[in-house]
Amino acid sequence: MKQAPIPYGRQSISEADIQAVVDVLRSDWLTQGPSIEQFEQAVAQYCGAKYAVAVNSATSALHIACLAAELGEGDTLWTTPNTFVASANCGLYCGSGVDFVDIDPRTYNLSVAELEKKLVVAKAAGKLPKVVVPVHFSGQPCEMERIAELSREYGFSLIEDASHAIGGKYQGEAIGGCRFSDMTVFSFHPVKIITTAEGGMVLTNRKDLYDRLIRLRSHGITRDPAFMEWESDGPWYYQQIELGFNYRITDLQAALGLSQMSRLDEFVASRHRLAARYNELLAELPVVTPYQHPDSYSGLHLYVIRLKLDRISRSHREVFEALRSQGILVNLHYIPVHTQPYYRRLGFKPGDFPESERYYAEAISLPMFSSLSDEQQDRVVAALKEALS
Ligand SMILES: *Cc1c(COP(=O)(O)O)cnc(C)c1O
Numbered sequence: 001m002k003q004a005p006i007p008y009g010r011q012s013i014s015e016a017d018i019q020a021v022v023d024v025l026r027s028d029w030l031t032q033g034p035s036i037e038q039f040e041q042a043v044a045q046y047c048g049a050k051y052a053v054a055v056n057s058a059t060s061a062l063h064i065a066c067l068a069a070e071l072g073e074g075d076t077l078w079t080t081p082n083t084f085v086a087s088a089n090c091g092l093y094c095g096s097g098v099d100f101v102d103i104d105p106r107t108y109n110l111s112v113a114e115l116e117k118k119l120v121v122a123k124a125a126g127k128l129p130k131v132v133v134p135v136h137f138s139g140q141p142c143e144m145e146r147i148a149e150l151s152r153e154y155g156f157s158l159i160e161d162a163s164h165a166i167g168g169k170y171q172g173e174a175i176g177g178c179r180f181s182d183m184t185v186f187s188f189h190p191v192k193i194i195t196t197a198e199g200g201m202v203l204t205n206r207k208d209l210y211d212r213l214i215r216l217r218s219h220g221i222t223r224d225p226a227f228m229e230w231e232s233d234g235p236w237y238y239q240q241i242e243l244g245f246n247y248r249i250t251d252l253q254a255a256l257g258l259s260q261m262s263r264l265d266e267f268v269a270s271r272h273r274l275a276a277r278y279n280e281l282l283a284e285l286p287v288v289t290p291y292q293h294p295d296s297y298s299g300l301h302l303y304v305i306r307l308k309l310d311r312i313s314r315s316h317r318e319v320f321e322a323l324r325s326q327g328i329l330v331n332l333h334y335i336p337v338h339t340q341p342y343y344r345r346l347g348f349k350p351g352d353f354p355e356s357e358r359y360y361a362e363a364i365s366l367p368m369f370s371s372l373s374d375e376q377q378d379r380v381v382a383a384l385k386e387a388l389s
Contacts, residue, residue: 005327006367006376009191009301012267020259024251035254040201042261043166047176049184049203051210054254055217058163058187058200060247062090064216065183065202066131068209069157071096075130078118079161080110081336081356083135087161088337096130098346100338102353106291108304108363109142110134111355112150119154131157136165136175138290138333139193139271139299144170144180163187166194167268168299175299176203183209188253191369193267193299194260196253220244270370271300274377278303278366281381285388286311288362302333303368306359312388320364322387328380331365 024035036054044052055061071077077091081100091098101118104111115132122128132151134142144160151158158181162168165175166186176184186192188199202213215222220242225232228239279289288306292298307316314322323330336356338348350357367380 003327003379005329006372006380007329007369008331008365008367009369010371011190011195012263012369012371014259014263016262017256017259020255021252024255027251029251031248031250031252033251035251035258036249039196039254039258039261042258043176043186043201044203046261046264047166047174047178047184047203049176049178050205051203051207051213053202053210053213053217054249054257055200055202055247056249056253057198057247058161058185058189059086059090060217060245061185061187061200061202062086062133062159062161063093064213064245064247065159065185066090066094066096067216068202068212069131069159069182071131071157076127077131077133078115078129078156079133079337080135080137081338081353082108082137082334082359083161083337084163084334085337085340087133087135088343090133091131098343099129100348100353100356101132102355103137103359105355105359107140107142107293108137108359109140110147112143112146115147115150119150123154128154129156131159133159133161134181135161135163136168136299138302138304139164139168140290140293141165141168141170141175141296141298143293143295148180157182160184162299163189163192163200164301165299166192167264169297171295178203178205182206183213188257188260191301193271193301194257194264196249196257196260199249199253199257215242216244217247218244219246267370268297268299270372271368272298274368274372275300275303277374277377278381281377282384285385287384287388300368303366304333304363305366306362307364307388309362314387316361316364319384319387323364323380323383326379326383326386328367328383330367332360332363333365334360336360 040052188196
């Protein structure tokens with residue numbers, strides 16, 4: 001009998017999640033109802049951040065976070081090439097330039113040593129970045145304490161792209177608390193740790209940023225007389241005081257997210273149990289298993305191995321295809337962003353960020369999601385053993 005394929009990631013939906021969405025459907029509010037604030041408060045409280053703004057995707061969240069940081073024409077945003085294109089595109093949406101900082105070969109996160117070097121050069125050239133977006137790759141936080149020191153020294157804003165990392169910790173504190181950044185962004189896409197189908201959120205401790213994020217989410221409109229440019233005409237009145245968007249999330253989605261929050265710790269704990277099991281089962285194979293920085297507890301969105309290609313007779317692509325042909329739906333995170341055609345047209349080329357390109361030539365994301373069974377995981381390991389032999 002042919003077995004069902006195993007995806008690299010997927011959502012976990014309970015009866016309680018379904019009931020939460022159905023309850024909203026039977027209520028008076030499908031959007032802009034009470035669930036959105038409840039969801040925002042639950043995430044803010046969990047993370048220890050003062051404010052949270054839920055939106056319809058992490059891509060939208062990154063966009064309005066960049067605008068709130070006043071990124072615009074003539075500025076530059078720096079991020080890592082080892083990320084989803086959205087972490088860089090948000091800079092382009094604002095009319096800013098984009099540049100990259102190569103990765104650390106152990107954590108696959110933006111390298112702090114490379115960041116320091118690049119800042120020295122940029123300062124001399126008068127081209128310091130306005131915003132840096134560290135991405136907590138696979139859920140493992142970047143070295144935020146040191147990056148925050150650099151942000152003060154060189155005067156740039158910090159937006160954490162924590163799309164992989166809700167439920168994780170840095171120096172014992174929940175990721176999202178923004179102790180070392182201006183804002184933190186989460187994604188609630190179904191492959192991520194908790195889901196709202198599509199959805200994202202920005203967290204911050206700064207009231208001024210919060211006020212702007214709220215406006216930018218909804219057309220740049222305010223109903224608060226304190227922000228109006230002249231006195232209100234009456235109870236119906238609102239003012240558009242800047243150019244915003246419709247990036248609102250629905251109450252259906254927020255109710256799902258709120259319900260998922262009650263199982264967040266459980267989800268991340270399952271991922272850690274599976275990662276420990278992978279580490280053990282793969283120990284003798286010609287692969288590099290993920291490094292865990294002692295400062296942090298990863299959200300473990302991804303479990304990425306690197307092939308020791310000098311010790312196997314097959315190519316990276318052959319191993320990948322062999323796994324896929326066995327119904328193991330492995331994936332590759334990420335194609336270095338600077339090598340995408342769109343970014344090449346902006347002047348980037350292969351060779352610009354060699355560590356991220358070396359990583360790309362060896363990496364494979366194995367299935368990792370909270371409901372992955374031991375039996376399924378054993379199938380993944382058996383298929384990988386065969387693919388490597
Ligand atoms: C998934 C992801 C995004 C985009 O998230 P959406 O919610 O799909 O817009 C951005 N950055 C990273 C690192 C991601 O993994």
